[in-house]
Amino acid sequence: MRRDEYLTVTTVLKPYGVDITSLPERVQAQFEMGADRGTRVHSYLKAYAQGAWAPVDGDIEGYCASGARWIDLNVKKVILVEERLYDDTWHFSGQPDLVIEHVDGDIVLVDWKSALGLDPLWKGQIRAYKHLIEKNKDITIDRAGSLRPRADGSNALFNQINLEHTDLEAFLCALKAQYYFG
Numbered sequence: 001m002r003r004d005e006y007l008t009v010t011t012v013l014k015p016y017g018v019d020i021t022s023l024p025e026r027v028q029a030q031f032e033m034g035a036d037r038g039t040r041v042h043s044y045l046k047a048y049a050q051g052a053w054a055p056v057d058g059d060i061e062g063y064c065a066s067g068a069r070w071i072d073l074n075v076k077k078v079i080l081v082e083e084r085l086y087d088d089t090w091h092f093s094g095q096p097d098l099v100i101e102h103v104d105g106d107i108v109l110v111d112w113k114s115a116l117g118l119d120p121l122w123k124g125q126i127r128a129y130k131h132l133i134e135k136n137k138d139i140t141i142d143r144a145g146s147l148r149p150r151a152d153g154s155n156a157l158f159n160q161i162n163l164e165h166t167d168l169e170a171f172l173c174a175l176k177a178q179y180y181f182g
Helices: 009-016 025-049 058-074 121-137 165-181
Strands: 075-081 085-087 092-094 098-102 107-112 143-148 157-160
Touching: 009 092, 009 121, 009 165, 025 058, 025 075, 025 107, 058 075, 085 121, 092 121, 107 121, 121 143, 121 165
Parallel strands: 107 143
Antiparallel strands: 075 098, 085 092, 098 107, 143 157
């Protein structure tokens, strides 16, 4: 199998997420607007972490300031930003958002999120990213979690996720099911 045929972490977990197609159109539109906003904030934070300039539209200004403040206060060194990584044994790929050396010395995997609440799927997603990083980069991840910038520009919320081996097993089961049932 060629690498461009590998399933991505996001694709593997998509069937287990919220199906917005059964929701009222008004609610679907809100989800889509939120997804668009999240994509733009994500692009900004990627550029910011790399020391590059990125545009900030008015509706994401607070989110960008919140995420940038977290980066400024917590990052000693940026190790990896959105690099596509591959597992040639299990035939999947993923693009972790950010790996940093935290100011406390820990190596931390950060996944940017725009949702207000926590999603149980994040454990499988972040655990799969941890696996890819450790396999491809020979880096040991000490901590991992989701970073949720705030709309009002206040401090972003970092939710540490305690990852276990069973989280990777659950992800791999979903991956196998995707390949099996196609």
